[in-house]
Amino acid sequence: MSPAFMKSIESLEARRLLSATLRGHTLRVAGDADTDNTIIVSPSDAGDQVQVNLDLEAAQFFTLADVRRIIVSGRNGDDTLTIDESRGGFGKILVYLDGGEGKDIINAGLERNFISGGRGDDQITDAGGNNWVDGGDGIDNIVTGDGNDWISGGRGNDFLDAFSGRNVIWGGLGDDWLGSGSGNDFLDGGRGNDKLISNGGNDRLWGGAGNDTLEAGDGNDRLRAGRGDDQLFGGEGDDTLTGSAAADLIDGGNGDNTIRDTDR
Numbered sequence: 001m002s003p004a005f006m007k008s009i010e011s012l013e014a015r016r017l018l019s020a021t022l023r024g025h026t027l028r029v030a031g032d033a034d035t036d037n038t039i040i041v042s043p044s045d046a047g048d049q050v051q052v053n054l055d056l057e058a059a060q061f062f063t064l065a066d067v068r069r070i071i072v073s074g075r076n077g078d079d080t081l082t083i084d085e086s087r088g089g090f091g092k093i094l095v096y097l098d099g100g101e102g103k104d105i106i107n108a109g110l111e112r113n114f115i116s117g118g119r120g121d122d123q124i125t126d127a128g129g130n131n132w133v134d135g136g137d138g139i140d141n142i143v144t145g146d147g148n149d150w151i152s153g154g155r156g157n158d159f160l161d162a163f164s165g166r167n168v169i170w171g172g173l174g175d176d177w178l179g180s181g182s183g184n185d186f187l188d189g190g191r192g193n194d195k196l197i198s199n200g201g202n203d204r205l206w207g208g209a210g211n212d213t214l215e216a217g218d219g220n221d222r223l224r225a226g227r228g229d230d231q232l233f234g235g236e237g238d239d240t241l242t243g244s245a246a247a248d249l250i251d252g253g254n255g256d257n258t259i260r261d262t263d264r
Contacts, residue, residue, distance in 0.1 A: 020052040020060045025068040029054070033075040036102070041070060042084035071096040078102045083109035085127065157192075171208070189226070
């Protein structure tokens with residue numbers, strides 16, 4: 001085959017692997033499975049179109065009114081997926097971001113986001129909104145903004161931090177750090193030596209298996225030790241702290257607290 005013909009085939013193959021298509025109100029953006037992709041999805045300057053930038057290729061445009069869902073897949077590789085709303089938001093459009101395998105960087109916007117980091121050490125942030133976030137296997141760093149979020153670190157030593165809102169945070173398997181903001185939150189460290197910190201709100205902190213540290217802030221909180229030598233600190237408010245059969249340290253802090261010692 002001639003070099004020109006082979007170059008043509010390679011060009012067509014690249015377009016097939018790195019693509020953006022709109023079908024049935026769903027905009028699907030897929031990266032190349034064999035390379036590190038940089039994908040940016042944003043409103044156009046005029047605000048009436050969705051602009052998709054795939055690596056260094058020319059931008060593609062789709063009519064915003066025709067889009068109800070955006071699905072972005074990085075596939076394999078160390079990918080960067082970004083929802084850029086510096087020129088405006090997407091309103092009620094649902095956004096799905098999947099990093100796939102690799103060390104991915106995922107930056108979500110203000111919409112209702114469904115985010116999967118996949119296998120690898122991922123960095124995931126969002127600007128706000130109600131989010132479902134699964135870091136997957138690996139040492140993940142996940143930070144969410146205001147909104148009601150569900151976060152799972154998966155397997156690995158993860159850093160999970162949620163701001164204001166009613167959040168549910170699961171550490172999973174590994175030595176994790178979990179933090180929450182001013183809402184009424186639920187934090188479960190899972191298996192591993194974890195540290196759980198909550199701020200304002202009436203929060204629930206569950207240690208799980210391992211030697212954990214649970215620190216509650218303002219509010220009437222419930223703290224429960226798991227299997228392991230745990231440390232429980234109630235902080236301000238009328239808290240309920242429940243130990244286990246292990247050698248636990250329990251400090252209720254200020255307030256009218258209830259301390260229980262439960263054999264398991």
